[in-house]
Amino acid sequence: MSEAATLKLRGLRKSFGEQVVLGGIDLDIPLGSHTTVIGKSGTGKSVLLKCISGLMEADAGTVTANGSEGAPPCSYMFQQNALFDSMTVEENIALPLREKGKAKKAEIEKRVSSLLEQLELSAARKKYPAELSGGMQKRVALARALVTNPEIILFDEPTTGLDPQRKYRVFDMIRSYRKRFGFTVIMVSHDVPEVFEISDRIAWLDGGEIKYWGTPDALLSDSPEDLKLFLTPQLSTE
Numbered sequence: 001m002s003e004a005a006t007l008k009l010r011g012l013r014k015s016f017g018e019q020v021v022l023g024g025i026d027l028d029i030p031l032g033s034h035t036t037v038i039g040k041s042g043t044g045k046s047v048l049l050k051c052i053s054g055l056m057e058a059d060a061g062t063v064t065a066n067g068s069e070g071a072p073p074c075s076y077m078f079q080q081n082a083l084f085d086s087m088t089v090e091e092n093i094a095l096p097l098r099e100k101g102k103a104k105k106a107e108i109e110k111r112v113s114s115l116l117e118q119l120e121l122s123a124a125r126k127k128y129p130a131e132l133s134g135g136m137q138k139r140v141a142l143a144r145a146l147v148t149n150p151e152i153i154l155f156d157e158p159t160t161g162l163d164p165q166r167k168y169r170v171f172d173m174i175r176s177y178r179k180r181f182g183f184t185v186i187m188v189s190h191d192v193p194e195v196f197e198i199s200d201r202i203a204w205l206d207g208g209e210i211k212y213w214g215t216p217d218a219l220l221s222d223s224p225e226d227l228k229l230f231l232t233p234q235l236s237t238e
């Protein structure tokens, strides 16, 4: 992996009033990999994702990729998919391109058709989100995230509220489409240890800092005591 093919976070800080949520985050994320951010509820995982994507402005620090400042093109996939009920599948997928206003109508149609095909949604193009299964809705949300050709997709708890079988299907979908399209995944998840299987790296956010960063295998064998304490209840419920 070359030095340039890395998303570098340096000194990322974010506070809300007196509350320091990110206390200076340094992290090197290999582009093309899958990183999962774990940590207690309310510890700042979503804030970190938003600061990386530019949805939220950090108070200090930098995000650089491919040697240039600023996040590369990112898409953000929200917990509940955030599809518009009054729009068809194809209208939902086309929305980010329409909002940008740069692409011509024919280009938008071509791009949307290609994604519908690749994500096995062609038969559903004229349907509304309420007419689709949960898995299809996730694929529509993923197609919408992919339509702008992002280098990075940020997933904020994509499996919340799903039963174990559906959870695995979503993880499988993320794994197979990452391989096919080559985007970088940065994901927040509470699904420990299930999420270890699809992650190249785990980042443990605690007290405003990344206190652990490494492969899931290393994490299980070689983690600091306080991370073991955080993981123990989750591992023992399996």
Ligand SMILES: Nc1ncnc2c1ncn2[C@@H]1O[C@H](COP(=O)(O)OP(=O)(O)OP(=O)(O)O)[C@@H](O)[C@H]1O
Pocket (backbone or CB within 6 Å): 016, 021, 039, 040, 041, 042, 043, 044, 045, 046, 047, 048
């Ligand atoms: N826009 C905001 N204004 C004020 N405080 C905020 C804002 N966004 C987040 N916070 C606070 O920052 C802290 C971290 O929030 P965040 O949503 O990142 O936590 P999280 O680790 O993703 O939690 P969870 O696992 O429960 O989703 C929380 O205390 C939250 O209340």
